[in-house]
Each structure stands twice: as structure tokens, then as C-alpha cells.
Amino acid sequence: MLQVELVERCKANDRKAQMDLYRKYAEGMFCVAMRFLGNEHDAEDILQESFVKAFQRIEQYRGEVSFGAWLKRIVVNGSIDFLKTKKMNSIALNEGYMRVADEQEDWTVSDGVSLDKVKQAINRLPEKYRYVVQLFLVEGYDHNEIAEILNITETTSRTRLLRGKGYIKEMLKDKSYGTGS
Structure with a gap:
């Protein structure tokens, strides 16, 4: 059955169609x-709440x-x-002093750095940087979409991306030289 048909049936409160959509998307949304x-x-x-919200709306x-x-x-x-x-409880930085990120900048890391180390570095970022980095790199959103999701400006999104990337590079550099924790 086509997605459009399933959605229309869900709009008519068809429980079977809701289960079909749930089965189709649950695994990916869980990830x-x-x-x-x-x-x-x-x-x-969050997955369950999201589906409830989606079906309600x-x-x-x-x-x-x-x-x-x-x-x-x-x-x-x-x-x-x-x-x-x-x-x-998070401390806000005055981001007006930070330069704007250019997402075309180099995101490569040295060959000795594993994907797990990169993921760990992202997870150790302060949350405001982590959210932007994750939405941009992992989820594939652009700065306009990130700004809308996080209720920030596009400039702030770009700045946080740059700052997050800088933190990640520092964390990975320390690890590669054995001086980090």
C-alpha cells in the first residue's frame, strides 16, 4: 500500500493503517x-510519544x-x-563574539581516529553544540531547519557548528597524541 493511502486512512482513524505506519517507521525512528x-x-x-503525537496531529x-x-x-x-x-541548568555563552561557521570547512580526522571516538567526542560536547552538530552531520538538516527546530538563528546554528567542530577536533587531537583522558 502506498504511503499516501496509509496516511489518508490514518486521518480517518484507521487503527490497522496506524499499525502499518508504525511498523514501517518504528525501527528507523528508534535509531x-x-x-x-x-x-x-x-x-x-520518545518513540511511543512521537507516534502518539503524530497520530493526534x-x-x-x-x-x-x-x-x-x-x-x-x-x-x-x-x-x-x-x-x-x-x-x-546550562550556561549560555555570548555567541556574538564567535565567528560564523562555514559547513564547507574540512571535517576530516586523522586515519587513526575511529568512528566510535568521533561519536564519543560528539556525545561529550556541551548540549547546545552537540544538538547542532548532530542535527547537521548525523541527521542531515541544514541551518535553516536547525534554527527552526532549536528556535535559534541560522547564524547561531552556524556558530555552534563551528564551535562544536573545534571542540571535537581538540578532543580527538588530545587522544591521538596520548595526552587526553
Whole structure:
């Protein structure tokens, strides 16, 4: 059955169609939530909440993007909201003094650095940088979309991307020379 037909049946509150959409997207959306949360139980909770929210708001889905992209945004926002409530105490930097990131800059790392080390470095970033880096590099959002999701300006998104990349490079450089923790 076509995705458009499934969505239309879901709009008519067809439970079988809802289960079909759930089966089609649950695994991929779980992976998205896991990339943000790193905890299976939290990711499962966010996944369930996201599907409930999607089915409650399915009338708002207009087909301008694929259903998967629309659902992914709900999962990403749910994951970020969960993390924000978990860590309410964060210190804001005055980012007006930072230069704007150019996403075309070099993102390569030395050959001796494994993907796991890169992931660990991303996970150790302060959350405001981690969210932008993850949304840009892992989820593939552009700065306009990141700005909308995080309720920041595009300039702030670019700046946080640059700053996050700088932190990652420093963490990986320390590891490669054996001077890091």
C-alpha cells in the first residue's frame, strides 16, 4: 500500500493503517531517538510519544515532505525536549563574539581516529553544540531547519557548528597524541 493511502486512512482513524505506519517507521525512528538519547528506555518512550503525537496531529500533515521526514522532526523535537527537561541548568555563552561557521570547512580526522571516538567526542560536547552538530552531520538538516527546530538563528546554528567542530577536533587531537583522558 502506498504511503499516501496509509496516511489518508490514518486521518480517518484507521487503527490497522496506524499499525502499518508504525511498523514501517518504528525501527528507523528508534535509531534517531537513540542517537540523541543513548538510552534504549528513553528512546522507546520518545518513540511511543512521537507516534502518539503524530497520530493526534496527522491532520496537520500536508504532504509537503515525506511522512518519514515529518515524523523524524517530531522524534528529534521530542528527543531534544526530553534532554532539555533532564538538564535545565546550562550556561549560555555570548555567541556574538564567535565567528560564523562555514559547513564547507574540512571535517576530516586523522586515519587513526575511529568512528566510535568521533561519536564519543560528539556525545561529550556541551548540549547546545552537540544538538547542532548532530542535527547537521548525523541527521542531515541544514541551518535553516536547525534554527527552526532549536528556535535559534541560522547564524547561531552556524556558530555552534563551528564551535562544536573545534571542540571535537581538540578532543580527538588530545587522544591521538596520548595526552587526553
